[in-house]
Amino acid sequence: MTEENAIEFKGTKQGLSICIKPNYDFQTIKVHLIEKLEKTQSFFKGAKIFEIKGDMLTHEEKEELASIMTTRYKMDISSCEKPSKSVNSKEEVFEGIVEGKTKFVKGTIRSGQKIDYDGNVVILGDVNPGAQIIAMGNIVVMGSLRGIAHAGSNGNTKSCVAALYLDPTQLRIADVIARAPDGDYEKPNNPELARIKENMVCIEPYLNKK
Amino acid sequence: MDFLKFFNRDTGPSKNVAKERLKLVLVHDRTNCSPHFLDMVKDDIIKIISDYVEIDESGLEVKLTKTKRDSDDTMMPALVANIPIKKMKDKSRT
Amino acid sequence: MGEAIVITSGKGGVGKTTTTANLGTGLSQLGYKVAVIDADIGLRNLDVVMGLENRIVYDLVDVVEGVCRLKQALIKDKRYEGLFLLPAAQTKDKNAVSPEQMRKLTNDLKEMFDYVLVDCPAGIEQGFKNAIAGADKAIVVTTPEISAVRDADRIIGLLEASELRDPLLVINRIRIDMVKRGDMMNIEDMIDILAIDLLGVVPDDEAIVISTNKGEPVVNENTSLAGQAYRNIAKRIAGENVPFMNMESNESFVSKLRKLFGLAK
Numbered sequence: 001m002t003e004e005n006a007i008e009f010k011g012t013k014q015g016l017s018i019c020i021k022p023n024y025d026f027q028t029i030k031v032h033l034i035e036k037l038e039k040t041q042s043f044f045k046g047a048k049i050f051e052i053k054g055d056m057l058t059h060e061e062k063e064e065l066a067s068i069m070t071t072r073y074k075m076d077i078s079s080c081e082k083p084s085k086s087v088n089s090k091e092e093v094f095e096g097i098v099e100g101k102t103k104f105v106k107g108t109i110r111s112g113q114k115i116d117y118d119g120n121v122v123i124l125g126d127v128n129p130g131a132q133i134i135a136m137g138n139i140v141v142m143g144s145l146r147g148i149a150h151a152g153s154n155g156n157t158k159s160c161v162a163a164l165y166l167d168p169t170q171l172r173i174a175d176v177i178a179r180a181p182d183g184d185y186e187k188p189n190n191p192e193l194a195r196i197k198e199n200m201v202c203i204e205p206y207l208n209k210k
Numbered sequence: 211m212d213f214l215k216f217f218n219r220d221t222g223p224s225k226n227v228a229k230e231r232l233k234l235v236l237v238h239d240r241t242n243c244s245p246h247f248l249d250m251v252k253d254d255i256i257k258i259i260s261d262y263v264e265i266d267e268s269g270l271e272v273k274l275t276k277t278k279r280d281s282d283d284t285m286m287p288a289l290v291a292n293i294p295i296k297k298m299k300d301k302s303r304t
Numbered sequence: 305m306g307e308a309i310v311i312t313s314g315k316g317g318v319g320k321t322t323t324t325a326n327l328g329t330g331l332s333q334l335g336y337k338v339a340v341i342d343a344d345i346g347l348r349n350l351d352v353v354m355g356l357e358n359r360i361v362y363d364l365v366d367v368v369e370g371v372c373r374l375k376q377a378l379i380k381d382k383r384y385e386g387l388f389l390l391p392a393a394q395t396k397d398k399n400a401v402s403p404e405q406m407r408k409l410t411n412d413l414k415e416m417f418d419y420v421l422v423d424c425p426a427g428i429e430q431g432f433k434n435a436i437a438g439a440d441k442a443i444v445v446t447t448p449e450i451s452a453v454r455d456a457d458r459i460i461g462l463l464e465a466s467e468l469r470d471p472l473l474v475i476n477r478i479r480i481d482m483v484k485r486g487d488m489m490n491i492e493d494m495i496d497i498l499a500i501d502l503l504g505v506v507p508d509d510e511a512i513v514i515s516t517n518k519g520e521p522v523v524n525e526n527t528s529l530a531g532q533a534y535r536n537i538a539k540r541i542a543g544e545n546v547p548f549m550n551m552e553s554n555e556s557f558v559s560k561l562r563k564l565f566g567l568a569k
Contacts, residue, residue, distance in 0.1 A: 111394060113395070129357070130394050132394075169360075170360070170361075179358035179359055180358045222486075225483075225487055225490070225493065226486070228449075228450050235450070235454055236454060236457050239454065
């Protein structure tokens with residue numbers, strides 16, 4: 001009975017999703033795949049494969065499985081290339097910006113570090129130049145934001161970026177990009193909030209000046 | 211280095227020191243020669259020479275330096291072996 | 305078809321990035337189309353030296369991984385029309401790219417530009433191998449210190465082993481006052497030891513620190529000695545015969561011949 005479960009075929013809107021369970025060695029997986037396809041050859045002929053899921057498999061192993069399915073069983077795999085990435089971009093816009101899941105990160109985010117989260121992000125610390133915060137929702141920095149912040153990374157134009165000191169190298173909200181002006185510029189010392197207004201990133205204080 | 215002291219009261223120009231040190235380091239770097247390599251050379255030399263002469267193994271010294279080539283005065287790396295001989299072996303052995 | 309030149313040194317902190325930024329700017333001043341590539345993945349800096357850090361959207365790794373097209377990742381310089389920067393990724397490491405991919409990337413850029421300058425990371429590991437992969441020529445930067453010259457020597461050997469023959473030497477941060485006192489190796493000393501051709505000498509200059517602070521290459525500063533030195537080097541790369549500046553030469557400096565030690569490697 002475990003044999004049957006090594007590989008699972010699932011139908012989705014985009015095509016077949018082939019799930020490989022962990023804890024099997026590659027040879028067994030290959031044998032199971034061939035067994036399964038042998039039994040139902042005509043059924044899968046020409047079927048569109050959307051993705052091959054299996055965290056345990058390397059890219060090469062996935063390629064090998066794909067080539068078995070395309071050459072021996074005439075299945076169509078053209079649309080399945082970079083599994084993880086193509087799935088992400090098709091995900092729906094994150095809607096939880098008023099109320100939704102949030103990640104809290106404590107400490108300074110330094111150059112080269114990257115926080116990427118499918119929700120709101122709150123940083124209890126500074127974000128240094130060269131660091132990157134990417135969130136599908138809002139970004140709030142309880143410190144200085146000097147690195148790159150990308151709010152609404154999958155397209156939510158209502159998301160915003162707020163920081164006690166907002167001086168980012170670059171600010172992106174949904175697909176709008178803004179950068180710090182060249183040369184010297186004056187920077188107010190109070191907390192500020194950035195959001196999209198008329199397709200531009202607009203920065204304004206969110207507290208009345210004291 | 212004594213003559214340098216003559217020119218400069220306390221120490222010689224430090225650039226000369228730098229240059230000398232650098233040259234020596236580079237001789238080693240360029241020949242890619244490790245202390246282990248020198249030990250191997252040393253062991254083999256002992257092996258071969260012992261057939262002919264009795265040598266003082268503890269006093270044997272093998273090192274890399276540089277020397278001027280006679281033909282054009284170009285500096286060349288040189289392998290120098292200093293082998294103290296205790297006594298010559300009987301020639302009939304060969 | 306352009307020419308790809310890698311700027312390398314072995315040792316860190318001798319001025320590879322500053323040299324790349326200034327030669328890139330200098331060559332574009334002369335009217336050439338130039339691309340500068342930051343190959344120091346994970347520790348990028350060429351962007352800040354050129355003052356373009358806030359324009360980066362895509363980087364070298366994105367291009368290699370096919371996330372974006374090459375033209376999308378190229379950042380146009382603030383002043384010069386023909387000057388573009390391909391920044392390194394900051395959140396990845398050197399292994400994100402292979403020498404094969406770098407070779408392809410440099411070749412693609414050579415189609416579009418007259419000169420492609422590659423800023424090599426310090427060290428002799430993967431990053432170095434990537435940076436030199438697509439290069440036609442190499443410039444070795446060193447300073448008049450034992451450690452830097454020793455590393456330069458090692459690099460020259462590695463370059464020759466990778467079929468990058470006859471690299472050119474840039475001596476950076478020389479201090480004439482110290483050379484005169486005999487407390488710093490002079491140009492002849494270094495040429496003598498490294499036995500490669502000299503491309504130029506850049507004096508130690510406060511203007512470099514100031515211009516880096518501002519993100520504007522010193523080559524734009526007409527009054528700076530270092531700026532003048534970089535302008536001269538750029539012209540020499542372009543094939544002009546520019547005499548060495550007075551401070552660059554010194555009375556006894558005549559030989560540029562490879563001779564020392566009689567060792568090619």
